[in-house]
Amino acid sequence: MSGQADDQCGREPADCAALPRVGQGSRVTLHFSLTLPDGAVIDSNFDTRPAVFTVGDGNLLPGFEAVLLGLAAGARQCFEIPPELAFGLVNAGNRHVLSRSQFSPDLELEEGLVVSFSMAGNGETPGVVTSVEGDRVRVDFNHPLAGKTIIFEVYVQEVQAISHTGAEQA
DSSP states (O other), X not given: OOSOOOXXXXXXXXXXXXXXXXXXXXXXXXXXXXXXTTSOEEEEOTTSOOEEXXXXXXXXXXXXXXXXXXXXXXXXXXXXXXXXXXXXXXXXXXXXEEEGGGSOTTOOOOTXXXXXXXXXXXXXXXXXXXXXETTEEEXXXXXXXXXXXXXXXXXXXXXXXXXXXXXXXX
16 A cells, blocks of 8 residues: 555545554554644645654544544545644733833843743743733734644544554454
8 A cells, every 4th residue: 555645635545444543551653733724834744754643642632533433444535623622722821911021131122032931840831922011011822823723634644453462453
């Protein structure tokens, strides 16, 4: 079977009944694209090497993993992932007004600038400056895609079932 994806979503191979399907613990090789409903591309690997991950390993958001369950190798599908299952809803509590003095004096603050803050026990947390008014700096710590519906297009190239011992099954 070719690793090339075709241009049609909603396709499963004709002989898919005999193929392994994506399930918990499966090792999946796939091509994907993430777009906004207006067609803006967020990320895609259709023109590069496929991604490989294990379902349930935490490398893919649960909302994206959930739609992959049951797909067979060779399947090409498009899914609309609502904000609450993608990057979350916008949380007003993640928008803060900070004093200019909390930033380096050399930093030129302007709308759209991504800044990073050290958080106790959580490492670095990025935020986007949304406005600067005198000594007041508004920073949004929501994920940049929070509140957005994501179109998830996927071409499942290969599915390998993993046994309970962690060994790949043919």
